[in-house]
Amino acid sequence: MIQRFDVGPRLSEMAVHNGTAYLAGQVPNDASLDIRGQTREVLAAIDALLARAGTDKSKILMTQIFLTDLADFEGMNEVWDAWVTPGHTPPRATVQARLARPGWRIEVVVTAAC
Structure with missing residues (x-):
């Protein structure tokens, strides 16, 4: 069975x-x-969605981070490092990408165990 959350016409959250x-x-x-x-x-x-699935950031299996400007890498990492659970840092990829809306500097995709 697949459970979908916040289903819209284009995507589910x-x-x-x-x-x-x-x-x-x-x-x-x-x-x-x-x-x-x-x-x-x-x-x-991400915390809120994971909680709705009955899980949390300590169970993240993989993270993909998209930044519009790699000059933001240090600032993003500062917040990321304070957020992740020590000893449970997930595999991660960070790439530069053009995002769908002007002004967005970051997009993050997460897969987590429940």
Whole structure:
């Protein structure tokens, strides 16, 4: 069985199947924030979705981070390092990419065990 969360016409925010949660790319609500603020918003959204699936950031299996400018790498990592659970840091890829909306500096995709 597949359980979908916040199903829309184009995508679902999360799908859970066989004990694994697959999150859609999470983006900031406030595009006027700097990279630290946008990263905090995105990570808070991830926390909320994972909680709805009955899991948390300590069970993240893989993370993909998309930044519009690699100059933001240090600021994003500052927030990321304070957020991740010590001893449970997941495998991660970070790449530069053009995102769908101007002002978005970061998008994060997470897969986690439930």
